[in-house]
Amino acid sequence: MDTTPRLDEANAETAPQKRRRLSSEAKLIAEADAEIAAGLAVDEAEVDAWIDSLGTEREFPKPASGR
8 A cells, every 4th residue: 555645736745835834944944953052941851840740749840941
């Protein structure tokens, strides 16, 4: 059985739409990289520990970013 996704030709992205989308995505990635460089991210291990503690008798406080 062929499970290859097929694009509906009527909804296919045009070349100008793809350029705009890629430009927008590049801008968002650059903004995220700048926030990470500025210390505005939360460590994944801290988030995982907080999530694991939810609903237990000893819930951890929500982790904070460097803001």
